[in-house]
Amino acid sequence: MxxxxxxxxxxxxxxxxxxxxxxxxxxxxxxxxxxxxxxxxxxxxxxxxxxxxxxxxxxxxxxxxxxxxxxxxxxxxxxxxxxxxxxxxxxxxxxxxxxxxxxxxxxxxxxxxxxxxxxxxxxxxxxxxxxxxxxxxxxxxxxxxxxxxxxxxxxxxxxxxxxxxxxxxxxxxxxxxxxxxxxxxxxxxxxxxxxxxxxxxxxxxxxxxxxxNITQQFNMKTYHIIDMINEIVTYYKEQKCFDLYYDECMYIAGINIMECLKKTRNIKDKEEVNKFIDTCFAYLKKEFPQFPKCKYKICRQKNDWIYANPRTLKFYLAIRKMWH
Missing domain, CATH: 3.90.550.10 (Spore Coat Polysaccharide Biosynthesis Protein SpsA; Chain A)
Structure with missing residues (x-):
């Protein structure tokens, strides 16, 4: 063997x-x-x-x-x-x-x-x-x-x-x-x-x-990022340690959802974009009310602050669309 x-x-x-x-x-x-x-x-x-x-x-x-x-x-x-x-x-x-x-x-x-x-x-x-x-x-x-x-x-x-x-x-x-x-x-x-x-x-x-490579594209399966974050959250709650590792879970959720939100830059359908943004931030607000305030640095790259707030992101995408 x-x-x-x-x-x-x-x-x-x-x-x-x-x-x-x-x-x-x-x-x-x-x-x-x-x-x-x-x-x-x-x-x-x-x-x-x-x-x-x-x-x-x-x-x-x-x-x-x-x-x-x-x-x-x-x-x-x-x-x-x-x-x-x-x-x-x-x-x-x-x-x-x-x-x-x-x-x-x-x-x-x-x-x-x-x-x-x-x-x-x-x-x-x-x-x-x-x-x-x-x-x-x-x-x-x-x-x-x-x-x-x-x-x-x-x-x-x-x-x-x-x-x-x-x-x-x-x-x-x-x-x-x-x-x-x-x-x-x-x-x-x-x-x-x-x-x-x-x-x-x-x-x-x-x-x-x-x-x-699926990491480069946006489609309806991009919504699975929320499902997989919820896999972690649910499991940690079942193990009775979600509160103990709350900031770690928020960091994992935040950086992964924000990376998927970056894919909205290349979507032309405004309604589709807004729906995805709203779904992501509704989940973050539900499980992590303090987001993006965390003991770990969630906004790791220069322009990540744009993707940490739904209003800021929608405004940025609207301006970007005018210039492209």
């Missing part, structure tokens, strides 16, 4: 898939099983998966009807046999020592989760920048010991390796049918982790500007 289970959800990524699979197979750490979860692809992704399955006994293909990224991750997790689990997105790729360094860190620190830095790779300019997690790798901590860690890490699934029991023992799965599913899951896992460790080195390459 392998020590590590790797789950790769796949949907219409034939152009990127071989590189991602190869980056797993070329890892310096070899004791893993790799589940290629084909989520109803309509291109040649399944054929590529089958070809690799015949070449390497560590690879297992799961072919299923399309259910979305969360459904594919959950399907892989249910059959995973490893003590540790890792999720890789099929349009990205890994640095060769990713598995080795994560396993070593988890085992030497006896932690439930390890979080590492990533390269944000821009295809159009062929450039990289490092996204740091901002926490020293010679320390271990927890949300209980240091609540501010909730404000310092990416919510992505793929810059973390987990003890599988963290999911199983706490009945945590990825919420099916939503975008921003990492947001609705990561902070549950962090809350329930007894200890978290860190690696101050980029071990993953995230394609930030891939055509079709």
């Amino acid at each position: 392998p020590k590590l289970s790797v789950v790769m959800p796949i949907y219409n990524v034939e152009e990127y898939l071989p590189k991602c699979i190869e980056s797993c197979l070329s890892q310096t750490y070899k004791d893993f099983e790799l589940f290629l979860v084909n989520d109803g692809s309509k291109d040649n992704s399944l054929d590529i998966c089958r070809t690799y399955e015949q070449k390497d006994i560590r690879i297992h293909v799961i072919d299923k009807l399309n259910g979305g990224l969360s459904d594919a991750r959950n399907a892989g997790m249910r059959v995973a046999t490893g003590e540790y689990i890792y999720f890789v997105d099929s349009d990205d790729f890994l640095e060769r020592t990713c598995f080795e360094k994560c396993i070593a860190k988890l085992e030497t620190t006896n932690t439930d989760m390890v979080i590492f830095d990533v390269y944000q790779y821009f295809m159009q300019t062929n450039t990289k920048e490092i996204i740091h997690n901002g926490l020293a790798e010679n320390t271990t901590t927890s949300v209980k010991e240091n609540p501010s860690i909730l404000t310092k890490v990416l919510n992505a699934a793929w810059n973390k390796m987990y003890r599988k029991s963290l999911f199983v023992n706490n009945s945590i799965e990825y919420p099916v049918g939503y975008y921003y599913e990492d947001l609705g899951t990561t902070y549950k896992l962090m809350l329930m982790a007894n200890k978290i460790s860190f690696i101050n080195e980029p071990l993953y390459d995230y394609l930030a500007d891939r055509p079709g």
Whole structure:
């Protein structure tokens, strides 16, 4: 039985898939099983998966009807046999020592989760920048010991390796049918982790500007940001710690909703824009009446103050429309 289970959800990524699979197979750490979860692809992704399955006994293909990224991750997790689990997105790729360094860190620190830095790779300019997690790798901590860690890490699934029991023992799965599913899951896992460790080195390459990347677009599924924030709020309330981590939850809600509000700059339909703005701020007012007043800096970038107030934002968008 392998020590590590790797789950790769796949949907219409034939152009990127071989590189991602190869980056797993070329890892310096070899004791893993790799589940290629084909989520109803309509291109040649399944054929590529089958070809690799015949070449390497560590690879297992799961072919299923399309259910979305969360459904594919959950399907892989249910059959995973490893003590540790890792999720890789099929349009990205890994640095060769990713598995080795994560396993070593988890085992030497006896932690439930390890979080590492990533390269944000821009295809159009062929450039990289490092996204740091901002926490020293010679320390271990927890949300209980240091609540501010909730404000310092990416919510992505793929810059973390987990003890599988963290999911199983706490009945945590990825919420099916939503975008921003990492947001609705990561902070549950962090809350329930007894200890978290860190690696101050980029071990993953995230394609930030891939055509079709949902983070670049506005559509009706952008409303899912509120659903996923509510996943966190509801879970923390169920665990009776929402009041304890109120400012951390407000920060997470604020920065993520504001990033989605920035997408309204390119929407021409004023009614659609106003509806989204009103929905976002109605939720913030309901759960975080003090917003944006918070002990953490919610307005992190130069013009973020515009997106922290509905009236200011609507006025800005009206002026912007006149000039474009």
